[in-house]
Amino acid sequence: QVQLVESGGGVVQPGGSLRLSCAASGFTFSSYGMHWVRQAPGKGLEWVAFIRYDGSNKYYADSVKGRFTISRDNSKNTLYLQMNSLRAEDTAVYYCAKDLSAGDASYYFDYWGQGTLVTVSS
């Protein structure tokens, strides 16, 4: 069965950095685009970033562009999110999510991890 397990969350000061990881299993990781989606406490869902199955294309929400970098290691079945210049408004649970479609992305999210909480506070 598909499993996505995030790690790397925690408390960081404004301006600091954090790297999230998402370990994938139960499917052919190298065939699917992957996403990060976040949810601020008590709020709705916000798409953050996407990486193509082969890592050749990456897209970001305007709110994180230039500060966050999505990457993947298909040999380790792992997705990453490097977060720099963190702000209080980045405080959220960060989910990694698998794209519904193999190959070209559908931008629907059919499997999600359990999420990892990032708190930006002094």
Add this chain to the structure above:
Amino acid sequence: EIVLTQSPATLSLSPGERATLSCRASQSVSSYLAWYQQKPGQAPRLLIYDASNRATGIPARFSGSGSGTDFTLTISSLEPEDFAVYYCQQRSNWPPTFGPGTKVDIK
């Protein structure tokens, strides 16, 4: 950016009743709309994609309809495990966006 609005914000119903949730887009998204269910402390779960296609393993009591700007998620007969928050999401225009959610709670 396409803005999705959902109504009502809260829907109070009893088990066995029919639930009808609405999602409206600020411009046409064709049929590129999904619905997700989220329970407290859990990740969202994909229910419906492309407006009316049930995702793998989703019970038949969940159905989606609509196109253009107006969409509906219907739960034909609420089970106890269906009380949750439901989000719609569009993928027609970049970036993908979500609605604010409808909470279905027990009356």
